[in-house]
Amino acid sequence: MAKQDRAIRTRQTILSAAANVFEKHGYQAATIAEILSEAQVTKGALYFHFQSKEELAQGVLGEQEQRLGVPERACKTQELVDVIMLHAYRLQTDPMVRAGVRLSLDQQAHDLDRSGPFLNWGEVLKRLLDQAQAQGELLPHVVPRETSDVLVGCFAGVQAMSQALSKYQDLAERVCSLLRHLLPNVVIASVLTAVDISRTRGVAVFTELSEVLDEEAGIPVG
């Protein structure tokens, strides 16, 4: 393995360990010592990549962004739905995403700047809404910046409610319900009719994406 590959892998190991520790204890109670012991790397290796607990947390928060991409769609409303439903699916299945979402809602993490995920998520959704608007998919009164902010805030709360009430068992259903409530006031009816906002959309997009990545890596599909 090349030196650079090894460094990337070590960084990933540390971030996974940090995600587990933050998820277990919250930001305030988490310690670098516990992250070290969970990651089983040397102190030197950890401090080479991250100078502080805050940098570790920002690293975990940043990992969410890496996972927001979906296959491009002609219909930008569908692409928007896909980003949201894929994120819901990952919340149930990917500890790194779960840790990131929890950190961004950790109101005890006083000295941690938690604005990043809200703002980045907002940017991703706003860009898609801008494109949807340019293609005539949106109702005339829609202001993309305002709608993207509402979507990000609502998603954060709906996932928290699903976590508190069902440990994410009903997450896909709740997110669909959210989209069914919001989109008719954002997207024109003829577009909305053609958009798939069913409960299984998240896993479908995830499967599609995995196949694309496998193909790119030269792994035969199916």
Next chain:
Amino acid sequence: MAKQDRAIRTRQTILSAAANVFEKHGYQAATIAEILSEAQVTKGALYFHFQSKEELAQGVLGEQEQRLGVPERACKTQELVDVIMLHAYRLQTDPMVRAGVRLSLDQQAHDLDRSGPFLNWGEVLKRLLDQAQAQGELLPHVVPRETSDVLVGCFAGVQAMSQALSKYQDLAERVCSLLRHLLPNVVIASVLTAVDISRTRGVAVFTELSEVLDEEAGIPVG
């Protein structure tokens, strides 16, 4: 002061202290010792009212419900908006409400049942939606239970986002924006036109309610 009044006041003192400590440290890190020192009551007094940290937290969570009442309106959609906007106003001004909302979103509070506020809030909003539906205020496709769940989840997230991005400075605006996005898909247009969902609605309802309470207590108004 009658014995019972004193007991009620002591209970209130303890809950306020608990709210402060939970808000500062989160549920997991909060200790009964610190709540005792903050409340400046005897250990005996505290254990007379609350047997454990969990009971203290449930007490704080329960205080939110005491504050959900608004003056009755002929238009039930307006009453629904008033409950939501008043809650937003209280989040900015009432430490007990703030502590309750934070506790209900505290994903590190593993052994605390946080479902209560979500369910109670849902019940309050569902009842109002049921009444609005009976009066013909809602669009035909609306299922009150589903819409109340969406409203509760969305509110929880929008307040968390406002807290993370502006320390609640933009909360009223964000909640208005949420209602402007959701209500047109829930309420018929002629009703919605007559409903006040402006940013200042929360403080207006709070003032109205304070005057009603003063009148009931025999304190002259104005």
